[in-house]
Amino acid sequence: NAGVTQTPKFRILKIGQSMTLQCTQDMNHNYMYWYRQDPGMGLKLIYYSVGAGITDKGEVPNGYNVSRSTTEDFPLRLELAAPSQTSVYFCASSYENELFFGEGSRLTVL
Amino acid sequence: AQKVTQAQTEISVVEKEDVTLDCVYETRDTTYYLFWYKQPPSGELVFLIRRNSFDEQNEISGRYSWNFQKSTSSFNFTITASQVVDSAVYFCALSEAMRGAQKLVFGQGTRLTINP
Numbered sequence: 433n434a435g436v437t438q439t440p441k442f443r444i445l446k447i448g449q450s451m452t453l454q455c456t457q458d459m460n461h462n463y464m465y466w467y468r469q470d471p472g473m474g475l476k477l478i479y480y481s482v483g484a485g486i487t488d489k490g491e492v493p494n495g496y497n498v499s500r501s502t503t504e505d506f507p508l509r510l511e512l513a514a515p516s517q518t519s520v521y522f523c524a525s526s527y528e529n530e531l532f533f534g535e536g537s538r539l540t541v542l
Numbered sequence: 543a544q545k546v547t548q549a550q551t552e553i554s555v556v557e558k559e560d561v562t563l564d565c566v567y568e569t570r571d572t573t574y575y576l577f578w579y580k581q582p583p584s585g586e587l588v589f590l591i592r593r594n595s596f597d598e599q600n601e602i603s604g605r606y607s608w609n610f611q612k613s614t615s616s617f618n619f620t621i622t623a624s625q626v627v628d629s630a631v632y633f634c635a636l637s638e639a640m641r642g643a644q645k646l647v648f649g650q651g652t653r654l655t656i657n658p
Contacts, residue, residue, distance in 0.1 A: 462642070535585070
């Protein structure tokens with residue numbers, strides 16, 4: 433039982449490049465989330481999903497897209513990377529009010 | 543809108559001292575959940591506790607204890623006899639309980655340093 437798995441763990445992007453952060457959970461949870469954590473700050477919700485095919489915006493969705501074609505996967509897409517998107521990204525899933533976080537993906541945009 | 547305030551940005555104490563991390567929250571919901579997470583230098587988030595708004599009992603887990611007071615909208619966290627391994631950033635978080643999605647609002651975190 434791997435829990436929530438995020439890839440890659442580290443990535444450096446150039447301004448304007450695109451990339452996808454992958455998130456997979458093997459707990460069959462319906463609810464999944466993407467958060468970002470800027471240096472010295474708490475986490476902020478980017479997008480979340482209540483089940484396959486259903487996604488919704490969180491507090492800071494601009495510059496990101498998500499999809500949820502299966503229960504297991506919840507990828508986060510950055511279309512035109514900007515320095516403001518330099519952050520640590522955490523994926524999570526939840527069941528009965530308990531959240532399970534991945535280990536985080538550190539993204540730097542230069 | 544929901545908000546969580548952790549006024550203490552950094553705390554530094556000597557090992558074996560007791561230390562309290564403050565958390566004040568704002569919400570208009572009558573049903574909500576409060577959380578504490580630990581983020582050690584390695585960066586992962588470690589779940590410590592979840593408390594629902596109807597349960598105001600204080601909780602103790604080993605050297606950790608939590609004091610939930612709805613009257614002051616506070617959910618403070620105390621470490622007794624601190625140890626160097628307690629050094630980390632601690633986050634308080636709040637979520638509304640709506641349709642099962644746990645959309646957490648985090649405080650800015652308190653960086654706790656325990657000196658030997």
